[in-house]
């Protein structure tokens with residue numbers, strides 16, 4: 021019988037200290053009592069890892085004993101950030117570690133800062149995967165994440181003369197205490213080559229002779245749940261050259277060169293592609309996708325076969341969630357494994373495959389849907405392409421019976437895009453082979469049903485589900501805003517909200533209580549001081565902590581409209597300049613803070629970064645403006661930076677043109693930390709408003725359904741004078757670099773298209789901002805709104821999201837330690 025180990029490491033001060041000091045000596049080979057902050061971080065991390073390993077092992081013996089249905093989350097991105105604080109908070113030993121370290125002469129807060137972010141993702145999609153793992157572990161679901169162990173994560177951003185520079189993020193430089201290499205868990209992943217068809221007693225079999233084989237090695241990263249022993253696994257694959265030489269190169273007799281050419285194999289997992297959502301059709305990217313799914317599926321099949329002698333029960337034991345279309349080639353890979361390696365027939369293989377995969381779509385733009393050139397697949401994955409053809413053949417036969425004469429519809433449905441250059445449409449493959457496809461917010465769900473995947477929805481409405489995203493309150497409140505979390509616990513009289521976020525509703529009772537308001541605003545102010553100190557370090561600027569901190573941090577994209585924010589700031593600057601001294605006294609002081617990375621090849625996004633700096637240079641040094649308005653760009657925005665900035669924000673901006681953000685999750689992090697939201701009626705802004713009430717938010721502008729018409733009206737549209745004046749200032753060179761900014765200005769007043777409707781939305785944006793100013797002056801009302809904002813966020817925990825996936829898509833049960 022399974023029983024929790026009784027020899028768990030102890031968590032009293034002395035045991036923790038001994039453990040840390042031992043690691044310093046035996047793991048790091050430092051002297052017992054002389055190590056610096058970084059070494060202390062490492063030794064501490066190793067000691068925490070020991071505790072994670074105990075839990076991990078116990079969790080996995082329980083799994084092996086009970087053999088429950090498991091969930092496998094397949095994702096090209098896991099944007100984990102740091103692990104130390106999150107781990108000790110989740111396993112409930114933060115206080116003990118802080119004490120133990122203090123006595124050794126170290127400050128936990130400083131050690132935490134020594135850790136490099138694991139930035140194995142671009143933005144929302146990758147961070148969602150990370151929050152999901154936290155919730156899966158916390159809710160005791162038998163789950164694994166599968167991803168790639170990129171050696172270079174998201175690039176580091178520096179700013180030179182206001183321009184973005186990209187630097188490689190070689191994050192493993194100083195080792196990674198959080199991973200466990202599994203030298204024996206390796207699988208071959210095959211590429212290129214050719215397929216032979218053999219007739220074997222009345223049955224055709226296909227033999228694929230690959231041209232390249234790369235070995236995938238497993239690295240396990242334990243993910244502890246909060247308030248449970250359950251510790252799940254994030255298994256990341258790294259490529260290493262296989263031990264065998266391909267016959268061709270070997271037969272040349274050039275042994276040394278044959279070995280050297282194998283090194284290329286390692287590049288498969290070396291770098292994360294930093295362009296979120298523009299798919300570039302690069303062969304290496306497709307190889308990464310195949311590498312992820314092939315190694316993961318082989319691993320899952322092996323684990324299944326440890327317990328089962330045939331595949332009948334596979335769908336009762338396995339659920340794969342595909343994070344976007346990136347891992348969808350896994351459908352063809354599972355078919356290949358079942359057909360060619362397990363020798364199942366087509367019908368059986370297809371039945372199994374269509375029962376185990378489900379797919380999450382995160383996209384709005386049809387251009388973002390991946391399609392791979394047929395030629396590329398033919399060359400790289402000859403056997404997979406055969407399988408995809410056959411899937412499409414049967415699918416098209418079925419469709420012809422339904423829509424025989426509607427050729428246009430048939431060609432839209434087909435997995436193969438016809439034309440001079442043929443493509444394989446990965447989203448169509450997903451829709452045909454997955455039992456469920458889900459959108460990530462209510463509005464996104466409506467959009468995919470009525471537009472993006474309408475043809476498929478017409479046929480198979482039962483496949484479509486809505487799963488609004490969330491975020492984990494463990495990282496985004498307990499870890500990053502400990503003081504506010506303590507205050508909430510005090511007023512609710514329980515810390516159960518860390519597992520049941522709905523309990524935050526209890527704060528509504530006290531939102532008007534002067535005592536809570538005062539304590540609440542005090543915590544918020546001290547968070548702001550912490551950020552102000554950081555701003556001073558990076559920029560030298562001294563910002564006024566009592567000014568409104570107005571924040572927009574996220575990837576830089578035209579659709580997210582950081583440009584609208586900047587235009588608003590210039591307008592505000594212009595107004596202040598033209599005011600009398602008397603009027604200036606009435607201005608509500610603001611510190612505008614922006615941060616985010618532009619995709620390296622996205623020129624207009626890079627222009628926006630430069631513009632932010634150019635405007636900042638001007639107004640930060642203008643004595644007429646003084647403390648009334650500051651503009652700060654925080655370089656190298658990442659998960660850890662978000663943890664610092666979010667708790668210190670008074671308002672945050674989420675300005676995507678309605679109908680363009682699939683969901684958005686940053687807004688949820690801000691709202692649950694009591695930061696008020698200025699936003700468009702887009703993505704999850706709308707759902708947040710339903711929860712908080714419109715009186716506690718500043719939403720503005722048109723709804724998604726009005727956008728198509730507004731776009732057609734653009735030709736005759738003339739933006740308001742204030743808007744034109746600001747654009748004129750940029751064009752005239754008030755902020756220098758006039759020529760460099762022209763293409764950016766052209767997007768909003770050039771051929772008159774202004775696709776993202778900045779001009780149209782500008783007046784309502786200013787109204788929203790005026791309402792913000794007015795509200796900020798009423799300190800009591802502001803405090804109440806802030807508390808009500810947090811109170812209304814119960815829905816936006818990934819715990820809620822994950823329960824919905826588990827019950828409505830995966831059909832899995834939690835497995836608890838007794």
Ligand code: Z16
Pocket residue numbers: 142143144145146148295296297382383384388460489681682683684685703
């Ligand atoms: C991404 O982060 C998202 C979508 C996408 O197609 C590609 C990437 Cl890298 C984001 C969405 O933009 C965002 O609205 C959503 O909240 C997030 O995915 C998680 O669903």
